[in-house]
Amino acid sequence: MDEGLAAIGAGIAVGLTGIAAGLAEKDVGAAAIGAMTENENLFGKGMILMVLPETIVIFGLVVAILIIMG
Amino acid sequence: MFGHKAKGNYAYAVARVKAKKAYLIGNDTYQKMLLMSLPEISRYISECGYMKEITELTSKFDGVDLIEHATYMNMARVLRSILNSTNGELHDTLAKYLEKWDIWNLKVILRGKSFGLDADGIREDLIPAGNLDSTFLNKLVSLETGEEVLDHCKNIGKVIPVEVIETYNKENNLAIIEDFLDKYRYEQLLSSINPLSKPTQLYQDFIRREIDITNIETILKLKMEGVYGNNIMKYIIPGGKDISKKLVVRLANAETLSATVDDLAQLSFYEDIKEALDTNTKSLKDVMIGMKKYKMKKTQSFSYLHPLSIIPIIDYMIRKENEVNNIRIIARGIESGLDKDIIGGLLVI
Numbered sequence: 001m002d003e004g005l006a007a008i009g010a011g012i013a014v015g016l017t018g019i020a021a022g023l024a025e026k027d028v029g030a031a032a033i034g035a036m037t038e039n040e041n042l043f044g045k046g047m048i049l050m051v052l053p054e055t056i057v058i059f060g061l062v063v064a065i066l067i068i069m070g
Numbered sequence: 071m072f073g074h075k076a077k078g079n080y081a082y083a084v085a086r087v088k089a090k091k092a093y094l095i096g097n098d099t100y101q102k103m104l105l106m107s108l109p110e111i112s113r114y115i116s117e118c119g120y121m122k123e124i125t126e127l128t129s130k131f132d133g134v135d136l137i138e139h140a141t142y143m144n145m146a147r148v149l150r151s152i153l154n155s156t157n158g159e160l161h162d163t164l165a166k167y168l169e170k171w172d173i174w175n176l177k178v179i180l181r182g183k184s185f186g187l188d189a190d191g192i193r194e195d196l197i198p199a200g201n202l203d204s205t206f207l208n209k210l211v212s213l214e215t216g217e218e219v220l221d222h223c224k225n226i227g228k229v230i231p232v233e234v235i236e237t238y239n240k241e242n243n244l245a246i247i248e249d250f251l252d253k254y255r256y257e258q259l260l261s262s263i264n265p266l267s268k269p270t271q272l273y274q275d276f277i278r279r280e281i282d283i284t285n286i287e288t289i290l291k292l293k294m295e296g297v298y299g300n301n302i303m304k305y306i307i308p309g310g311k312d313i314s315k316k317l318v319v320r321l322a323n324a325e326t327l328s329a330t331v332d333d334l335a336q337l338s339f340y341e342d343i344k345e346a347l348d349t350n351t352k353s354l355k356d357v358m359i360g361m362k363k364y365k366m367k368k369t370q371s372f373s374y375l376h377p378l379s380i381i382p383i384i385d386y387m388i389r390k391e392n393e394v395n396n397i398r399i400i401a402r403g404i405e406s407g408l409d410k411d412i413i414g415g416l417l418v419i
Contacts, residue, residue, distance in 0.1 A: 027378070031085035034155075038089035 010064035017060025024053035078160025080378040086155060087386040090148070093119050095393050097419040103400050104410045108133050111401055112140075120144050137401040141394040142197050146171070148390055149199040152383060163273075163380050166262045167387075171200035173251045175207055176223065183216040184244050202226065220247070228254075253307050256281055260309050269379030272372045276384065278311035279368065282337070283361045285310055289321050290354050293330070299323055312337050339364040355416065362418045366392065392418050 032046030095103075095118055103111055115137065116124040123140035131139050149171070153164050175196050182192035189211045196211075198204050206226070213219050217239075220230050230250060238246045256277070265271040285306050292302045302322035313321075317333060324330045331347060334340055342364040346356030366388055373382035396417045403413035 027081040030079060030082040034082040034085035035089045038086055039092070042089065 006067050006070075010067045013060045013063040013067065014057070015060075017056045021053045021056045024056070025050065028053060076158035078156055078158035080160060080380075083152065083156045083160060084378060084382045087152060087383050090152075091386050091389065094389055095397070100396055100400065100417055100419055101414070103397070104404075104413055106404075108137065108401060108404060111397070111404070112137055115141070115397060123147075134401045134405045138398055139194065141397050145390055145394045146197045146199040149387060152387070156383075160380060160383075163262070164383065165201050166259055167380075167384060168200045169255055169259070171197050172202045173200075173255050175200065175202060176210075176219070176228075176251060177248055179207075179210050179219055180216045180244055180247060182211075183213075183219060216244075216247075249305060252284075256307050256309055269376040269381060272376060273380055273384070275311055276369060276372060276381070278309055279338070280365065281307050282310040282313045283339070283365060285313055285318065286321075286334070286337070286361065287354075287358060289318070289330075290327065290357060293324070293327050294354060298325060312339075342367075359416070359418055362392070366418070 028049050032042075032050050035042045036046050095115075099118075103114065106114060112124055120140050123143045124136065127136055127139050127143070149168060153161065153168055156164055175198065178195045179192055181187075182195070192211050193208070196207055198207055210219050210222060213222060217235070220235060223230070230247065234246060234250045238244070259277055260274070263270055263274045263277065265274045288305050289302055292298070292305070299322060303319070306318050306322075308315075310318075317336070321330050321333050324333070334343070334347065339361060343357045343360035346360050366385075369381060369385040369388055373379075373385040375381075396419065399416050400413055403416065
């Protein structure tokens with residue numbers, strides 16, 4: 001029973017952070033593509049900004065691992 | 071989805087115009103351009119984003135005509151490319167704002183027809199930056215008379231009331247149609263804005279301030295010509311923000327320009343035109359420049375307040391138009407042999 005609830009908790013942690021990262025990346029990605037359309041040199045900056053919201057998923061993943069391992 | 075119109079790709083469009091804004095000619099560069107000859111200016115602007123148009127038109131025009139046509143063509147392409155890169159409500163709002171250029175083109179065609187200009191002559195002065203594409207504009211240009219042009223405009227929903235056309239036919243005064251078109255454009259634009267959110271409220275404020283600026287320009291110009299009272303009132307565009315109807319009547323009825331200063335002091339942009347009004351009552355040039363600077367300052371500050379809204383896009387469009395106007399002022403000034411300081415004083419920077 002406890003293991004099942006922990007698995008659900010871990011799933012929620014990864015799932016919700018994934019959705020949140022997706023919502024954030026939607027605008028960041030669109031803006032990065034827009035800026036790159038005008039200036040190709042902005043690729044590097046755009047790429048860095050694009051992956052920043054991914055950190056939210058990493059936090060979620062860490063929380064999920066802690067739940068499973070704990 | 072489900073019949074609900076998408077809001078639009080604000081992030082993409084705003085990032086694009088912000089990147090474009092970085093390519094606009096800087097204030098210091100205008101000072102350098104003042105020291106150049108016309109061929110040098112042509113070469114210089116071709117390195118600043120106008121290369122395609124300069125190359126395209128170089129066999130057809132030269133000197134100041136080349137610069138004028140290339141800058142206008144470039145502006146039309148840039149504005150249309152921004153419009154085409156947007157979608158949803160953002161596209162609709164932007165299209166409504168760019169109707170400004172449809173009205174401009176319509177006026178150019180009507181003026182051309184009334185002065186008997188040939189089709190090529192009219193076509194050269196068109197700026198297809200609005201919603202009307204080149205095919206439709208060419209169709210309008212190919213029509214014989216102004217009446218036919220106005221009649222054909224019904225196809226795109228621009229219906230000029232019968233009484234306006236009758237007055238125009240009776241007095242043979244194109245200004246009647248032009249005034250109607252200006253009022254019609256602002257009326258349509260204001261009714262298309264739904265000020266539910268803060269950015270749309272700011273956009274509406276901006277348009278209403280633009281109406282104020284246009285009205286003040288009209289009042290001051292007519293006052294310089296000794297016109298006052300009801301003769302001014304018929305040119306006033308309704309819907310301004312700071313200028314109430316009462317204030318407009320007071321400004322219109324004041325017999326001299328200096329008598330209007332106290333009333334003008336109530337306006338939000340008074341600080342920007344105060345100096346010009348104090349020092350130079352014989353020319354309105356500095357006052358107009360002051361108001362243009364105010365408009366640019368306002369859109370810039372609004373665009374910082376709401377980065378993901380239409381305002382940064384409008385801010386860029388105003389700056390692009392200003393850049394084109396500044397280049398043309400420099401080119402025309404140099405061609406006429408004007409003093410560098412005088413040309414510099416005409417620039418909006």
